[in-house]
Amino acid sequence: MTIAELKLGDQASMAKTISESDVYLFAGITGDHNPAHVNEVYASQSQFGRRIAHGILSAGLISAVLAMKLPGPGTIYLGQELKFVRPVYFGDTVTATCTVTELLPEKNIAKLETICTNQEGTVVIKGVATVMPPKAV
Numbered sequence: 001m002t003i004a005e006l007k008l009g010d011q012a013s014m015a016k017t018i019s020e021s022d023v024y025l026f027a028g029i030t031g032d033h034n035p036a037h038v039n040e041v042y043a044s045q046s047q048f049g050r051r052i053a054h055g056i057l058s059a060g061l062i063s064a065v066l067a068m069k070l071p072g073p074g075t076i077y078l079g080q081e082l083k084f085v086r087p088v089y090f091g092d093t094v095t096a097t098c099t100v101t102e103l104l105p106e107k108n109i110a111k112l113e114t115i116c117t118n119q120e121g122t123v124v125i126k127g128v129a130t131v132m133p134p135k136a137v
Helices: 020-030 040-044 055-068
Strands: 011-017 076-084 093-104 109-117 123-132
Touching: 011 055, 020 055, 055 076, 055 093, 055 109, 055 123, 076 109, 093 123
Parallel strands: none
Antiparallel strands: 011 093, 076 123, 093 109, 109 123
């Protein structure tokens, strides 16, 4: 969708169940082998009591919504503010929802509220994305 096609309140979502494989693949790709994510013994003694997914792994679902659904293919991700509110555990289903909150047509920029919830509807991540929607072809 181009900036002219977007409307305040437009919304799109995407969900994914976070697996142990997802976490280990993400750790391998990024080099983030924090024991809170990959070491069951260490994590069992942490404040969470078990391993948690990388916050940025779950936040990556926001990128998927922006790139594939709203505004969609061709979108350029300019920035993201994030607050990690609750942990995401292995097996949690995270739903990323993006809602258009501001349109700046003269700059071809849109701002979207970004919220990730788990399968219980609990907010795990919240923030604001700034994107450049694709231009009309």
